[in-house]
Amino acid sequence: MTTRTIDVLYSEEAIAERVAAIADRIAEDRPERLLVVAILKGSFMFAADLMRALHRVGLEPQVEFMMLSSYGEATVSSGTVRIVRDIDTDVKGRDVLIVDDILESGRTLAFARRLIAERGASRVKVAVLLEKPGKRKAEIQADHVGFVCPDEFVVGYGMDAAHAWRQLPFVGVIKDAGSGA
Numbered sequence: 001m002t003t004r005t006i007d008v009l010y011s012e013e014a015i016a017e018r019v020a021a022i023a024d025r026i027a028e029d030r031p032e033r034l035l036v037v038a039i040l041k042g043s044f045m046f047a048a049d050l051m052r053a054l055h056r057v058g059l060e061p062q063v064e065f066m067m068l069s070s071y072g073e074a075t076v077s078s079g080t081v082r083i084v085r086d087i088d089t090d091v092k093g094r095d096v097l098i099v100d101d102i103l104e105s106g107r108t109l110a111f112a113r114r115l116i117a118e119r120g121a122s123r124v125k126v127a128v129l130l131e132k133p134g135k136r137k138a139e140i141q142a143d144h145v146g147f148v149c150p151d152e153f154v155v156g157y158g159m160d161a162a163h164a165w166r167q168l169p170f171v172g173v174i175k176d177a178g179s180g181a
């Protein structure tokens, strides 16, 4: 039998502090008609907390959701990302903040940023909770980063492993401990 435990990497308190700091930075840019576009599913918790933090710094953002699916490592063409669910709102002339959980290869966010820019948004910025450095395949930088994350598979605060662990209020790393150990 195998027991699974989760080591806390970023606590609820540490996350809340970074979310508030990111909201401060976003407010400094004085966004106009701000639309937050959250990339489902992994960003839902971060986006919800960021929306509340943006309210606390005096902004009135609206929110939309987009679901994207990536075809994975094997494909290298620009058609590696597919829109599973699109936003309902016209972004023309608006300041858009794309929000995601992790910036890793960057393919998902590069696709999303290009799409929103092509649709005529005034300014497109990107906020991610985590960034895994050294893994970038697409040319993209996040404007706001919660934490630069070690190269380990993380779960919680919206992020999953095989659909599990999204409910955790913190970010953690799964440790498998064999019973014979």
Ligand code: IMP
Residues within 6 Å of the ligand: 042, 070, 100, 101, 102, 103, 104, 105, 106, 107, 108, 109, 152, 153, 154, 155, 159, 160, 161
């Ligand atoms: P990429 O930047 O296009 O490679 O996509 C990054 C996406 O992969 C994230 O939005 C997550 O959905 C997923 N992902 C990458 N690393 C992890 C991890 O450690 N835990 C959970 N999901 C991950």
Ligand code: MG
Residues within 6 Å of the ligand: 039, 040, 041, 042, 043, 100, 101, 102
């Ligand atoms: Mg994702």
